[in-house]
Amino acid sequence: MSAPTDLGRPPEIPPLAIAQATALMETGRLHRYSEEGGDGGPVAALERAFAQLTGRRYAVALNSCGSAMFLALKAAGVRPGEKVLLNAFSLGPVPGALQHVGAIPVLVEITEDLVIDFDDLRAKARASGARVLLLSHMRGHLCDLDALEELCRNEGISLIEDCAHTLGASWAGRQAGNFGLAGCFSFQSGKHVNTGEGGILTTDDDDVAAQAILHAGSYRLYRQNGTCPPEEVMAKWADRCGNYSLRMSALVAALALPQLSLLPERVADWNRCHDRIAQRLQAARGFVLPQRPQAEAYAQSSLQFRLPARDAAAMEAFIAVARARGVWVKWFGSTLPEGYSSNPAQWPGAQAAEVPRACAIQATLCDIRLPLELSAQDCDLIADALIQALEATDDKKVHRAAT
Numbered sequence: 001m002s003a004p005t006d007l008g009r010p011p012e013i014p015p016l017a018i019a020q021a022t023a024l025m026e027t028g029r030l031h032r033y034s035e036e037g038g039d040g041g042p043v044a045a046l047e048r049a050f051a052q053l054t055g056r057r058y059a060v061a062l063n064s065c066g067s068a069m070f071l072a073l074k075a076a077g078v079r080p081g082e083k084v085l086l087n088a089f090s091l092g093p094v095p096g097a098l099q100h101v102g103a104i105p106v107l108v109e110i111t112e113d114l115v116i117d118f119d120d121l122r123a124k125a126r127a128s129g130a131r132v133l134l135l136s137h138m139r140g141h142l143c144d145l146d147a148l149e150e151l152c153r154n155e156g157i158s159l160i161e162d163c164a165h166t167l168g169a170s171w172a173g174r175q176a177g178n179f180g181l182a183g184c185f186s187f188q189s190g191k192h193v194n195t196g197e198g199g200i201l202t203t204d205d206d207d208v209a210a211q212a213i214l215h216a217g218s219y220r221l222y223r224q225n226g227t228c229p230p231e232e233v234m235a236k237w238a239d240r241c242g243n244y245s246l247r248m249s250a251l252v253a254a255l256a257l258p259q260l261s262l263l264p265e266r267v268a269d270w271n272r273c274h275d276r277i278a279q280r281l282q283a284a285r286g287f288v289l290p291q292r293p294q295a296e297a298y299a300q301s302s303l304q305f306r307l308p309a310r311d312a313a314a315m316e317a318f319i320a321v322a323r324a325r326g327v328w329v330k331w332f333g334s335t336l337p338e339g340y341s342s343n344p345a346q347w348p349g350a351q352a353a354e355v356p357r358a359c360a361i362q363a364t365l366c367d368i369r370l371p372l373e374l375s376a377q378d379c380d381l382i383a384d385a386l387i388q389a390l391e392a393t394d395d396k397k398v399h400r401a402a403t
């Protein structure tokens, strides 16, 4: 029996959001700023709510998470030609943000639990002289963020967090996005709040917030932002920051705002499905799942597993059978990525040879998305289909020498 459902189905837009977006369209006020003053409308309201939700002083609403990472790197003072550290398990928009500021990526290894390798981070920071780390909490996996914070402090590294998959996640009671200079969030349809496109930068730093607001393009109407640094800080940066027009539309904010209060419900639902399928796979032969430390409270809208000991042909055979059984599996080791770009060999300016272990891990790493509201039976059908796909392609298994 094949698994029944479209795993790529995004979270639905709640009726209240549709009603508010429709009401806004009737006014025509879709731009966040208004020359005749005003209270900033839904974008300012979203910024205030998001800053409060994530426990930061400032939230700057933007058109994407990619823009948030780009502005965070700019505000951290990254200049063209400068080297920036980047974990090698990430997604195309992250190395893309580095390319946008003209920085050169220095790839850092990951562990089998899919988080950044601290020893390699320390070594690469020292060897390269890079002073900024753009860390992707890729697919929702958090490293020991307390230890990372200390490592960054000791090594003089500024941390920028890519929280595209960790809205609602925390480490030892502290939310992701609170451990560095800035946190970058996405409202793209595949993320925890769905507005099609959208992003937010969060920070406690006056200068970072001021530069992000000004670069996003505020036409000197920044007093209408939901969270804005004091006037003297804005005045310091006003003439130095060009307008890159990366603002969030009021329509996007109207769609996002009512979804914030749904987050706890959504996270519980995703984790319920994730844990049910993960348990089944863990009990089956052949699947290896990342270990999740106690201190990590995840918000897992996708599920990752490795099939160690399989070569590329055996991976391809598994993917084909799983898809035929109705489960859309992604394979991070594919040389031809379909709809995603997580392979460092395909990132501009990156040297995949710097991270042989990350490449070897991703060569047998797979992923499925988890839509909301899967029934327990749906979860079991998905797990069964994966287990059967592995068994059905077992003869293709090629044992490789242990490395």
Ligand SMILES: *Cc1c(COP(=O)(O)O)cnc(C)c1O
Residues within 6 Å of the ligand: 063, 064, 065, 066, 067, 090, 091, 093, 094, 136, 137, 138, 139, 162, 164, 165, 185, 186, 187, 188, 197, 198, 199
């Ligand atoms: C989606 C995603 C981004 C980028 O988000 P956009 O809003 O599309 O720019 C960044 N990092 C990761 C890990 C993502 O999954």
